[in-house]
Amino acid sequence: MSFITRRAALAGATALMTALTLAGQARAADDTIKIGVLHSLSGTMAISETTLKDTVLMMVDDLNKKGGLLGKKVEAVVVDPASNWPLFAEKARELISKDHVAVVFGCWTSVSRKSVLPVFEELNGLLFYPVQYEGEESSNNVFYTGAAPNQQAIPAVEYLMSKEGGEVKRWVLEGTDYVYPRTTNKILEAFLKSKGVPAEDIKVNYTPFGFSDWQTEVADIKKFASAGKKTAVVSTVNGDANVPFYKELANEGIKATDIPVVAFSVGEEELAGIDTKNLVGHLAAWNYFESVKNSTNEAFIKKWHTYIKNDKRVTNDPMEATYIGFKMWTQAVLQAGTTNVDAVRQAMYGQKVAAPGGFQAVMNTNHHLSKPVMIGEIQANGQFDIVWQTKAPIKADAWSPFLPEDKGKVADWTFPWNCGNCTSPKAVAYE
Amino acid sequence: MRLIRALVILGLLLVPLMGRAANLPDAELAKLVTGLAGDGFDDKIAAIDALGTSGDARAVAILKALTDGKLAASDDKQMLIEGAGGKFTDAVTGAPVTPGAEPERIHVNNRLRGLIDGALSRLTLYSADPGDRLSAATEALHHPSLGAVPSLDKALATEQDKGVAAALKLARAAGLLQSPDAAVRLAAVDELAASTDSEVRGLLGELVGGHESDPKVIAAAKTALAKIERQLAYIEIGINLFQGLSLGSVLLLAAMGLAVTFGVMGVINMAHGEMIMLGAYTTFVVQEIFRAFLPAGLFDLYLVVSVPAAFLVAGAVGVALERTIIRFLYGRPLETLLATWGISLMLQQLVRSIFGAPNKEVANPSWMTGGFQILGGFTVTWNRLVIIAFGFVVLGALVLVLRRTNLGLHMRAVTQNRKMAAIMGIPTDKVDALTFGLGSGIAGMAGVALSQIGNVSPNLGTIYIIDSFMVVVFGGVGSLVGTLAGAMGLGVVNKFLEPFAGAVLGKILVLVAIIIFIQFRPRGLFALKGRSVEA
Numbered sequence: 023m024s025f026i027t028r029r030a031a032l033a034g035a036t037a038l039m040t041a042l043t044l045a046g047q048a049r050a051a052d053d054t055i056k057i058g059v060l061h062s063l064s065g066t067m068a069i070s071e072t073t074l075k076d077t078v079l080m081m082v083d084d085l086n087k088k089g090g091l092l093g094k095k096v097e098a099v100v101v102d103p104a105s106n107w108p109l110f111a112e113k114a115r116e117l118i119s120k121d122h123v124a125v126v127f128g129c130w131t132s133v134s135r136k137s138v139l140p141v142f143e144e145l146n147g148l149l150f151y152p153v154q155y156e157g158e159e160s161s162n163n164v165f166y167t168g169a170a171p172n173q174q175a176i177p178a179v180e181y182l183m184s185k186e187g188g189e190v191k192r193w194v195l196e197g198t199d200y201v202y203p204r205t206t207n208k209i210l211e212a213f214l215k216s217k218g219v220p221a222e223d224i225k226v227n228y229t230p231f232g233f234s235d236w237q238t239e240v241a242d243i244k245k246f247a248s249a250g251k252k253t254a255v256v257s258t259v260n261g262d263a264n265v266p267f268y269k270e271l272a273n274e275g276i277k278a279t280d281i282p283v284v285a286f287s288v289g290e291e292e293l294a295g296i297d298t299k300n301l302v303g304h305l306a307a308w309n310y311f312e313s314v315k316n317s318t319n320e321a322f323i324k325k326w327h328t329y330i331k332n333d334k335r336v337t338n339d340p341m342e343a344t345y346i347g348f349k350m351w352t353q354a355v356l357q358a359g360t361t362n363v364d365a366v367r368q369a370m371y372g373q374k375v376a377a378p379g380g381f382q383a384v385m386n387t388n389h390h391l392s393k394p395v396m397i398g399e400i401q402a403n404g405q406f407d408i409v410w411q412t413k414a415p416i417k418a419d420a421w422s423p424f425l426p427e428d429k430g431k432v433a434d435w436t437f438p439w440n441c442g443n444c445t446s447p448k449a450v451a452y453e
Numbered sequence: 454m455r456l457i458r459a460l461v462i463l464g465l466l467l468v469p470l471m472g473r474a475a476n477l478p479d480a481e482l483a484k485l486v487t488g489l490a491g492d493g494f495d496d497k498i499a500a501i502d503a504l505g506t507s508g509d510a511r512a513v514a515i516l517k518a519l520t521d522g523k524l525a526a527s528d529d530k531q532m533l534i535e536g537a538g539g540k541f542t543d544a545v546t547g548a549p550v551t552p553g554a555e556p557e558r559i560h561v562n563n564r565l566r567g568l569i570d571g572a573l574s575r576l577t578l579y580s581a582d583p584g585d586r587l588s589a590a591t592e593a594l595h596h597p598s599l600g601a602v603p604s605l606d607k608a609l610a611t612e613q614d615k616g617v618a619a620a621l622k623l624a625r626a627a628g629l630l631q632s633p634d635a636a637v638r639l640a641a642v643d644e645l646a647a648s649t650d651s652e653v654r655g656l657l658g659e660l661v662g663g664h665e666s667d668p669k670v671i672a673a674a675k676t677a678l679a680k681i682e683r684q685l686a687y688i689e690i691g692i693n694l695f696q697g698l699s700l701g702s703v704l705l706l707a708a709m710g711l712a713v714t715f716g717v718m719g720v721i722n723m724a725h726g727e728m729i730m731l732g733a734y735t736t737f738v739v740q741e742i743f744r745a746f747l748p749a750g751l752f753d754l755y756l757v758v759s760v761p762a763a764f765l766v767a768g769a770v771g772v773a774l775e776r777t778i779i780r781f782l783y784g785r786p787l788e789t790l791l792a793t794w795g796i797s798l799m800l801q802q803l804v805r806s807i808f809g810a811p812n813k814e815v816a817n818p819s820w821m822t823g824g825f826q827i828l829g830g831f832t833v834t835w836n837r838l839v840i841i842a843f844g845f846v847v848l849g850a851l852v853l854v855l856r857r858t859n860l861g862l863h864m865r866a867v868t869q870n871r872k873m874a875a876i877m878g879i880p881t882d883k884v885d886a887l888t889f890g891l892g893s894g895i896a897g898m899a900g901v902a903l904s905q906i907g908n909v910s911p912n913l914g915t916i917y918i919i920d921s922f923m924v925v926v927f928g929g930v931g932s933l934v935g936t937l938a939g940a941m942g943l944g945v946v947n948k949f950l951e952p953f954a955g956a957v958l959g960k961i962l963v964l965v966a967i968i969i970f971i972q973f974r975p976r977g978l979f980a981l982k983g984r985s986v987e988a
Contacts, residue, residue: 063810064802069910072810186494188564199957229956232916234907235703237696238951241831248652250659262916265812266907273817273824273834279567280595295812295908300822303563399562401522409562 054097055090055361057082058117060128060138060149065105066232066261070340071130073291074152075100077341078127080329081348091352092359099123107137114138118147124361125150125351127344132156132202139164148363150351152343154286154308156205160420160433160442163363165370166390167347167383168340169309170418171209175256177395178284178307179210181410182254183217188282191251192223194243196259199228203258206286210256212424223251233263236270244274247281257285264288265295268304278303278399290336293404304400309393310342310379311406319378336404337378346383346391349375371436381415388433389442390418476509483532483545486515490526490559497565505572506600513576515544516569525556571596578604583614590620594652597627623648627656635667642670646677654681692831693948699837701944702844703903705937707917708924709844709851710896712936714771716925717868718888720779721790724797725921726914728893731770732763732900733909734804737813753818756901763897770800771893775886783885797914805911815904840902847898852933854891864888868931927967929977938978943967 059078061071082098090096099121103110110129117123118141125148129135132155142149142163154169182190195210197203207226214224225246227239247253259267264287271283284305290312312323322345327333354369355361370385377383377393384392392415398406420433420442430445438447476482485507488500501519504512514534518524523535524544532544533556541550561569574592577585586608593601605625612618622644629641642660645653660674707729714722736759743755774796782789817836824834855861863884866874875881903913920943928939943963950959974980 064798064805066912066915068805068810069812069912070810072805186562186564188567227955230960232912233956234916235696235700235947237699237837238693238948239956241692241696242952248655248658250655250657250662262812262908262910262912269817269836269906270834273822273836274832275823275826278563279570282563291811295814295910297814297816303566305563407522407560409560 054095055092055355056097056099056121056123058114058121058123058126058128059098059100060103060110060113060117060126061130062105062134063100063102067105067130067134069262070291073338074127074130074340074344076330077326077344078348080325081345083329084325085352091355092361103134107131107133110134110137111141114141114147114149115145118142118145124148124355124363125366127152127347129153130340131200133200135164136201146363148351148366150344150347152340152347154339154343156202157209157418157420157422158205158428160388160390160435162367162389162435162442164389165347165350165385166418166420167343167350169393169395170390170420171206171422172419173309173391173393173395173416174286174307175206175210176213176424177412177416178286178305178397179213179256181307181397182282182284182305186410188252188254190254190282191219192247192249192253193219193225194246194253194255195224195226196239196243196255196257197226197228198233198258198260198263199230200260202260203228206258207256209422209424212422212426216424229259229263231261231263233259234266236267240267240270240274240276243281244276253281255281255283257283258287259285260287264292268296268301271304272297272300278305284397289338289340290405291338293400294336296404298400298404299402301400302402305397305409306400306406307395307397308339309395310339310377311396311398311408312337313398313405313408314378314380314396316378316380318376319380322378342378346375346377350383350385367435384415386417387436388418388420389435390420390433392417476511477507479545482507482509482511486532486544487526487530489515489519489524490530490532490557494564498568501565501568501572505575508576511545511547513573516573516576518544519559519561520566520569522558522561525558527552527556528554567596575601575604578608583617586612586614586617587620590617590624593624594620594627594650597624597630597656599628599631602628623650623653627653630656630660635670638665638667638670639673642673642677646673646680648681654678654685657681688831689952693952694945695833695837697945697948698841698941699944700948701941702841703906704920704924704944705844705940706840706847706899706902707896708921708928708936708940709848709933710892710894710899711921711925712928712931712933713851713892713895714889715922716931716933716936717864718885718892719786719868719930720783720889721786721793722779722892723790723794723918724774724800724914725793725892725896726916726918727797727800728767728771728896728914729900729903729917730804730911730914731767731800732897733815733904733913734808734813734900735759735763735766735897736901736904737808737815737909740815753820756818756821756905759901760898763901764894765897767897767900768890768894771896772886772890774893775889779889780882780885797918801911801914808911810911813909815909817905821905836905840905843902847895848933848937851895855933860884860887860891864891923964923967925977926971927977929979932977932979935977935979942978 059075061075062068063072063075079098082096085091085096099117101113101117103113114126117126127150129138129151130153135151139161143161147163149164150167151164152167154174157170181187193214195207197207211224229239243255282305284307286307288306289308323337326335326337350370350373353373354366357369358365371387373385374382381394386392394412394415396408397410398408401407421428421431431443432439433442438449438451440448485500485503488496491497491500504516518534525533525535527533533541533550533552534544535541541552541556542548543550570592574589577589580586593605602625605621605628609618609621612621626641626644629637632638645657657674657678661671661678665671710728711725714720714725739759739762740755743752778792779789782792821836821839824832826832855864863879866879867881867884871881924939924943925936927943928935947959947963950962954962
């Protein structure tokens with residue numbers, strides 16, 4: 023008897039709880055819009071990703087102060103995938119199906135993006151990915167606001183080949199051993215060969231993640247450079263390994279005037295951990311530098327300093343890409359009048375944002391941006407001096423024209439193509 | 454007008470021949486300097502070249518200002534040099550100027566910076582400071598030109614310093630390679646053949662690679678190259694050995710603390726890496742204190758102060774950990790492993806919350822910056838040299854503590870037979886805490902050294918923890934000699950493998966070799982013998 027009563031009570035309680043939860047959710051849906059932030063706050067990648075989490079929170083804060091979105095408050099749901107790639111997928115699923123977020127801003131490494139990709143495609147979520155990457159991807163559920171190789175690596179190499187850049191003839195492609203450097207170097211090798219650089223003038227070398235003893239590599243670079251041709255190093259070295267690499271370069275006395283090093287993963291934030299006195303002149307290629315002079319950038323930097331309450335914190339390219347992505351998403355939501363993923367996606371195409379880099383960033387139908395490329399030289403104060411920049415924005419190629427296996431591949435999510443990776447249109451027009 | 458220009462050009466040609474020459478008229482210099490602000494890249498190159506050959510003493514300051522980004526142009530094209538405190542002076546006359554609008558800074562890039570260095574070298578060839586002259590001569594070798602040969606000759610005639618004279622001769626020979634006379638070129642090749650400088654190797658490589666048409670010169674260059682290559686092969690063995698020792702000393706430093714906590718006490722301490730990290734952050738804090746409160750002249754001493762500070766901080770944390778957690782887990786290796794791993798994550802997050810996630814900048818003091826060239830363009834860097842020495846000093850100190858002090862005696866007694874030691878009146882609890890503190894403190898000192906070559910980030914420790922365990926297990930648990938041999942052995946083997954196996958494969962090979970080795974000698978290189986081992 024008592025057992026049945028207890029069961030009945032339990033059932034009643036469960037029903038009540040469900041009702042309450044549903045009501046709670048309904049209420050939440052009424053006056054707030056939830057967005058997800060999926061950046062590592064602990065582990066190896068915390069060093070880079072924590073800043074991007076703060077950037078999103080700063081934008082949310084700013085948006086709410088100006089009255090929110092569609093008359094609702096925006097609420098950020100921050101989760102910590104702890105630099106653990108499978109955990110990224112788990113947390114992404116949680117954000118979409120449990121927290122019902124309208125959009126997710128997140129990921130840094132390509133492997134974390136590859137890990138969440140199936141989740142976003144299965145649940146029809148929306149991810150804004152703010153980091154420069156190797157390309158070779160275009161998902162209907164991801165907007166890529168960082169640079170593709172043709173917006174960073176190729177222009178940087180072309181600059182070094184030019185008279186201004188020092189007419190480099192010999193190349194060391196130095197990278198960390200994972201998918202981004204390997205793919206980028208494959209594209210660069212194909213590009214260099216197409217420009218008539220013989221194979222013996224290209225040296226490719228990989229080191230593990232977190233590599234800390236660069237003596238042999240730096241000595242090898244010196245040796246390779248002593249063949250009588252102007253040599254440059256193209257570095258796709260990522261994360262923690264950069265500081266010991268640059269320290270070794272500086273101490274071995276490799277000056278930028280002799281062997282310039284151009285890096286694709288070293289920005290203001292990374293330089294904050296290095297004494298740059300002996301690195302003046304080494305280069306980086308990005309779509310944004312903190313030293314860009316224009317009013318949008320000044321406001322952006324000021325907003326950041328106020329939010330983080332520290333005037334010494336720097337801004338960098340992935341932060342700018344986060345800014346562009348967030349602004350574009352809010353504009354697309356306003357245009358669509360809803361946060362529904364399908365509607366927002368359609369509204370994203372052609373969306374323009376005045377970027378802190380001093381130009382209009384435009385979203386293309388391949389889910390990548392058009393933006394200009396800048397090349398900066400490291401200065402003694404840890405900032406970059408922009409020495410070259412494309413005159414017009416460059417449209418990102420999701421698939422590289424320099425790789426034979428990419429021939430004919432098209433990424434275009436509008437009629438008639440409607441796909442991210444195909445050689446013929448998916449839809450056929452009614453005749 | 455044409456006559457004046459011809460005279461000026463003649464003057465420019467004569468000036469370098471006259472050594473320390475008279476200055477140009479202000480107007481002429483001003484014209485050259487204005488060229489630096491030219492729109493085209495070629496204009497700037499021409500202006501730099503002209504300034505370099507002008508021999509004008511003022512040109513040095515102007516070119517230096519240009520590389521430092523201190524040269525600016527006002528609205529009406531007046532060229533200004535920005536001095537201390539943002540005050541501007543006229544680049545030519547040196548008169549103070551208060552510009553109306555913000556003057557526009559003149560940008561230089563690598564290419565221009567290289568040319569400026571070349572031009573400066575020609576201007577400082579006669580400087581009173583032998584260091585300046587040496588860098589001028591080296592710079593002349595980096596940018597050889599036939600045009601520089603007369604001024605090099607002139608400098609050679611009066612040069613007293615042997616090192617500078619040798620560098621000047623090399624630079625002169627490099628310039629003569631561009632001579633139209635094949636016999637002169639041949640003589641130049643012979644002279645260059647005596648050097649192993651990497652720059653020379655490049656020059657000869659250029660000749661062989663098609664810049665030369667005379668077969669005799671090509672043949673001579675080929676023999677010279679072959680000779681240099683042979684010498685380099687020997688030098689390379691030396692290089693690998695030094696790099697191996699250097700990597701070994703880093704491993705030694707990282708592993709020594711673990712040799713105490715794991716080796717002597719038997720605690721599997723996964724938080725060992727975090728003790729290293731705490732040491733590195735202590736270095737950062739000490740550096741910031743020096744920057745903020747002490748005169749700049751004392752800054753170079755911050756590292757010396759950091760060593761005891763890091764030892765105390767990490768040691769204190771070690772003692773606290775031992776007292777609050779680890780002492781309850783003695784004899785339970787699995788629980789210790791999990792607990793210390795948890796502690797390591799907590800310490801990482803704690804540091805991340807206090808200092809923030811990004812890397813912290815720890816500067817090398819000036820006495821640890823750069824290096825010196827020995828044969829064949831191989832550089833021995835000061836920071837590596839200091840770290841090798843530091844590693845041995847710490848090892849020596851540790852051996853002294855263990856062998857010659859009461860504390861060391863107690864430690865050995867407790868680890869060999871705890872009960873007996875207790876009966877003899879040794880306070881085992883206290884000794885345990887101090888031993889753990891000592892191991893942690895040494896790890897902290899390793900952190901000071903590692904902050905000089907790598908990152909200072911919350912993850913610093915995770916990079917070294919695996920290597921540390923590898924060294925201790927390979928060398929023999931509980932043996933300091935083993936730790937030394939293990940660290941140096943792994944360092945040298947790694948560096949000899951790396952050039953042909955690559956960094957990734959090299960590391961894998963070393964790991965596989967250790968696994969196989971452990972199969973045959975499970976107690977490592979220097980196994981402890983005696984009853985305590987069996988306990």
